[in-house]
Amino acid sequence: MAILQMRSTLLQFSFLSLMCCHFAWAAPANPSDTHEYQFSNGLKLIIQEDHRAPTVANMVWYRAGSMDEVNGKTGLAHVLEHMMFKGTDKVKAGEFSRLVAAVGGRENAFTTRDYTAYFQQVEKSKLEEVIKLEADRMSNLNFDDAEFLKEIQVVMEERRLRTEDNPDNLLSEALMATAYMSSPYRHPVVGWMNDLVNMKANDARDWYRSWYAPNNATVVISGDVEPEKTRALVEKYFGGIAAHELPVRKPQVEPVQKGIKQVQVKAPADSAQLAMAWKVPHLQPEDLDNVEPYALELLSAVLDGYDNARLNRVMVKQERVANDVGVSYDMISRGPELFTIGVSLAKGKTVAQAEASIRKVLNEIAQKGVLESELKRIKVRLLSNQIYKRDSIFGQAMEIGSNEMAGFSWRDIDPMLEKMQTITPEQVQVVAGKYLVDEGLTIAVLDPQARKSAAKDGK
Amino acid sequence: MRALKQSFCIVLMTFGLFQVAYAILPIEQLDTFKGAKVYLVQTKTLPMVDIEISIDAGDRYDPVGKSGLASMTAELMNYGARTERGVLTEAQIADEIADLGANLGISVGGERAIIRIRSLSRKDLRDRAVRLTSAMLSSPTYDAKILEREKQRSITELLEADTKPESVLERRFRKSVYGDYPLGESPTVKSVGSVGVSDLSKFHQQFYRGNRMIVSIVGDVNRAEADEIVHTLLKGVPQSGAAIAPLPQLQRSPVEPLAEREIEIPFDSQQAHIAMGMTAVTRSNPDYYPLMVGNYILGGGGFVARLMSEVREKRGLAYSVFSYFAPGKDTGIFQAGLQTKSDQAALALDVMSSTMSNFIANGATPSELQAAKANLINGFPLRIDNNRKLLDNVSSIAWNDLPLDTLDTWTAKVDAVTLEQVTAAFQKYLAMDRMKIVVLGAVK
Numbered sequence: 001m002a003i004l005q006m007r008s009t010l011l012q013f014s015f016l017s018l019m020c021c022h023f024a025w026a027a028p029a030n031p032s033d034t035h036e037y038q039f040s041n042g043l044k045l046i047i048q049e050d051h052r053a054p055t056v057a058n059m060v061w062y063r064a065g066s067m068d069e070v071n072g073k074t075g076l077a078h079v080l081e082h083m084m085f086k087g088t089d090k091v092k093a094g095e096f097s098r099l100v101a102a103v104g105g106r107e108n109a110f111t112t113r114d115y116t117a118y119f120q121q122v123e124k125s126k127l128e129e130v131i132k133l134e135a136d137r138m139s140n141l142n143f144d145d146a147e148f149l150k151e152i153q154v155v156m157e158e159r160r161l162r163t164e165d166n167p168d169n170l171l172s173e174a175l176m177a178t179a180y181m182s183s184p185y186r187h188p189v190v191g192w193m194n195d196l197v198n199m200k201a202n203d204a205r206d207w208y209r210s211w212y213a214p215n216n217a218t219v220v221i222s223g224d225v226e227p228e229k230t231r232a233l234v235e236k237y238f239g240g241i242a243a244h245e246l247p248v249r250k251p252q253v254e255p256v257q258k259g260i261k262q263v264q265v266k267a268p269a270d271s272a273q274l275a276m277a278w279k280v281p282h283l284q285p286e287d288l289d290n291v292e293p294y295a296l297e298l299l300s301a302v303l304d305g306y307d308n309a310r311l312n313r314v315m316v317k318q319e320r321v322a323n324d325v326g327v328s329y330d331m332i333s334r335g336p337e338l339f340t341i342g343v344s345l346a347k348g349k350t351v352a353q354a355e356a357s358i359r360k361v362l363n364e365i366a367q368k369g370v371l372e373s374e375l376k377r378i379k380v381r382l383l384s385n386q387i388y389k390r391d392s393i394f395g396q397a398m399e400i401g402s403n404e405m406a407g408f409s410w411r412d413i414d415p416m417l418e419k420m421q422t423i424t425p426e427q428v429q430v431v432a433g434k435y436l437v438d439e440g441l442t443i444a445v446l447d448p449q450a451r452k453s454a455a456k457d458g459k
Numbered sequence: 460m461r462a463l464k465q466s467f468c469i470v471l472m473t474f475g476l477f478q479v480a481y482a483i484l485p486i487e488q489l490d491t492f493k494g495a496k497v498y499l500v501q502t503k504t505l506p507m508v509d510i511e512i513s514i515d516a517g518d519r520y521d522p523v524g525k526s527g528l529a530s531m532t533a534e535l536m537n538y539g540a541r542t543e544r545g546v547l548t549e550a551q552i553a554d555e556i557a558d559l560g561a562n563l564g565i566s567v568g569g570e571r572a573i574i575r576i577r578s579l580s581r582k583d584l585r586d587r588a589v590r591l592t593s594a595m596l597s598s599p600t601y602d603a604k605i606l607e608r609e610k611q612r613s614i615t616e617l618l619e620a621d622t623k624p625e626s627v628l629e630r631r632f633r634k635s636v637y638g639d640y641p642l643g644e645s646p647t648v649k650s651v652g653s654v655g656v657s658d659l660s661k662f663h664q665q666f667y668r669g670n671r672m673i674v675s676i677v678g679d680v681n682r683a684e685a686d687e688i689v690h691t692l693l694k695g696v697p698q699s700g701a702a703i704a705p706l707p708q709l710q711r712s713p714v715e716p717l718a719e720r721e722i723e724i725p726f727d728s729q730q731a732h733i734a735m736g737m738t739a740v741t742r743s744n745p746d747y748y749p750l751m752v753g754n755y756i757l758g759g760g761g762f763v764a765r766l767m768s769e770v771r772e773k774r775g776l777a778y779s780v781f782s783y784f785a786p787g788k789d790t791g792i793f794q795a796g797l798q799t800k801s802d803q804a805a806l807a808l809d810v811m812s813s814t815m816s817n818f819i820a821n822g823a824t825p826s827e828l829q830a831a832k833a834n835l836i837n838g839f840p841l842r843i844d845n846n847r848k849l850l851d852n853v854s855s856i857a858w859n860d861l862p863l864d865t866l867d868t869w870t871a872k873v874d875a876v877t878l879e880q881v882t883a884a885f886q887k888y889l890a891m892d893r894m895k896i897v898v899l900g901a902v903k
Contacts, residue, residue, distance in 0.1 A: 052504050053844035094772055097762035102830060104837025123840045153775030157730070161778055161798050164729045165624060270618040308553035320608060323615045347615050377557045384560025384579055387507050391845045451622050452727045
């Protein structure tokens with residue numbers, strides 16, 4: 001793509017891209033194609049063999065995301081991600097990207113609330129070069145204050161582009177900050193502008209020294225590789241890096257919400273928007289058999305998983321109260337989880353009408369349940385997506401890494417999909433009635449304001 | 460609905476891809492059916508198939524006053540279709556696609572409408588997916604009530620777009636570069652409002668015929684199965700139809716004084732958005748390769764490009780800055796752009812202009828050329844390493860009338876590019892005194 005959105009802040013996974021499984025009427029992948037190694041310095045390596053094409057994806061995942069930041073320093077995880085391209089003892093600023101480019105590589109990095117990840121995609125004979133570069137910047141990052149001062153300006157431009165001038169993101173920022181009182185999930189990944197303005201190069205260096213260590217990282221390599229040779233390469237470059245003690249992570253468990261919260265955002269826009277978000281459980285690594293997160297995933301698909309799913313059918317097509325509607329829920333996450341329904345209103349409709357319409361759809365499920373045929377349709381789509389997913393080696397590495405960061409093993413991925421297939425309509429009905437209730441609800445409304453100079457062309 | 464976004468996405472997706480070093484799966488050209496050309500790449504490792512139908516029915520065929528018609532004609536195909544066994548409603552079509560575990564995508568660009576269907580290759584599932592697509596392609600119902608609903612949604616989106624800096628900029632920039640050529644017009648509340656059911660049916664009847672279609676298939680099917688797919692797919696499609704009036708020629712952006720080329724749009728956003736560009740080349744132009752390699756150096760090559768280095772890395776002026784050529788079957792455009800804090804607009808525009816001007820005048824350095832070739836050639840396998848990317852390539856080769864061995868010769872053509880060719884090509888097609896400039900939201 002010509003328009004670069006590199007070193008990007010936000011990454012959202014749909015459930016479909018997260019799951020992995022094999023089923024009777026498709027060619028199964030061989031589980032023995034995945035290999036896991038644990039090095040003595042704490043580094044974990046996962047190799048996913050896929051020999052369809054002579055290419056490789058190399059990813060390094062650090063379990064340090066914006067949820068690990070503290071007050072006054074929001075956005076730090078993401079700023080460090082930018083600084084990771086600004087030089088080490090041996091590789092000067094900007095050189096990392098030049099070296100990756102020279103071997104024909106594509107590279108990027110991204111930060112979420114849960115983790116920070118870096119990757120390169122290369123032809124397979126170039127793998128050693130990028131492993132070497134990643135290992136170098138795991139322990140030898142060394143940037144000038146001047147580089148920091150320029151890059152923090154870039155990050156502020158990123159925030160202006162994606163948040164300050166973007167009402168959708170202003171709304172979701174306000175929603176998160178309202179829904180959570182104490183959880184660090186209340187802060188945006190990119191950080192609050194004032195924290196960025198006051199951030200210092202040493203804040204970034206402290207972050208790096210705290211969290212960038214082999215015992216806080218997982219390397220995921222997928223593609224046309226020989227596992228044993230690849231393990232040896234990773235050991236050669238990462239094996240000598242010393243582990244160190246990580247900062248203590250306080251649980252910062254969000255207190256139970258006791259009643260509806262509401263927030264309004266006024267921003268330049270034409271259509272009003274409504275978001276309703278409920279506190280719901282997510283899957284815990286030590287309790288893979290808890291049916292509720294699976295049922296919530298299926299509920300989100302019953303509501304929004306295909307063009308004729310319930311919310312789109314009722315709100316967009318029949319009642320025409322919404323121009324667009326979407327649902328987000330991800331059972332795989334480190335922090336607390338929201339089940340969110342977002343609506344962009346149709347012309348002439350009110351927020352109250354949209355809310356009533358959402359409540360009607362949810363009540364119907366809580367009262368009457370969902371159809372067996374609806375659930376079957378969604379399960380079939382989940383299964384076919386397991387085949388489609390394998391068209392991308394990068395997607396497979398993403399799936400493994402994001403699960404590992406949330407505390408799961410790649411070995412859990414198949415059992416999770418199998419569990420999903422066992423969920424019944426009754427179980428979906430139960431979670432709808434139990435969790436989508438007002439006690440844990442946050443409502444955010446975008447109140448559109450005319451932009452003073454909008455759409456008035458100059459000369 | 461994505462219908463009314465006239466975007467270059469399709470062109471970009473298939474822009475500048477391909478070459479050799481590894482055994483490349485052959486592109487097979489199958490027998491033409493109903494006048495449609497058919498291409499196949501057999502990949503056997505996954506039990507799935509991707510099918511694309513490109514139709515020469517893009518936004519540039521919008522009639523005067525009906526901007527948005529071409530997009531709506533395509534986007535409404537899956538909202539009702541006639542089959543031999545009666546009418547399928549939009550709900551039935553959506554449910555069937557979901558039940559099959561298939562994915563359907565419809566998109567419309569300036570030149571063509573594209574339908575893509577991804578299905579498991581198991582015959583019964585694949586057959587149902589193909590039959591369904593066939594009905595949508597040949598016999599959409601274009602229900603009046605659904606049209607009214609979708610028009611309302613489009614109009615709502617257009618009004619929203621008028622509040623977004625990037626949308627307002629893009630719309631004005633297109634008008635500047637394309638001028639009177641049909642792609643200069645963007646859909647408006649009025650033009651969308653004026654579209655009726657008869658407009659959709661008429662447009663569909665005129666443009667959706669075999670001799671304006673190309674079918675590309677990538678996946679786990681053999682030649683015989685691919686033939687069968689095409690015959691089912693195009694069964695109800697007429698081979699040809701009444702003559703269609705030729706499009707006007709896109710006139711090269713003229714030399715003009717700055718005041719005639721530059722437009723300032725007041726906008727109270729935090730960032731100013733800047734676009735700069737002009738008409739350029741077709742994809743089949745032999746100068747495409749020097750331009751592609753040169754643009755990698757100027758603004759296409761991520762963090763190592765000159766624009767990125769000057770604007771972002773050295774000065775911290777922007778998060779995103781880029782340049783690209785969007786060549787098509789017909790002449791496409793060159794575009795560069797960035798976003799920066801409103802009060803830095805003049806400085807950022809200066810840096811961008813002088814970087815471009817310097818590159819056009821003096822070209823690249825030997826080490827830059829070498830680095831560009833290294834990246835493009837070493838990275839070639841990444842352009843063809845899955846079915847989706849293969850389909851993008853086949854589709855581009857077929858649509859742009861490129862030789863079938865384009866992928867096989869790609870690295871050699873990149874490698875053959877010289878410094879002199881890059882400079883000559885940039886000077887031949889681009890000129891600073893022809894560049895249209897749109898600056899939105901600048902504060903002085």
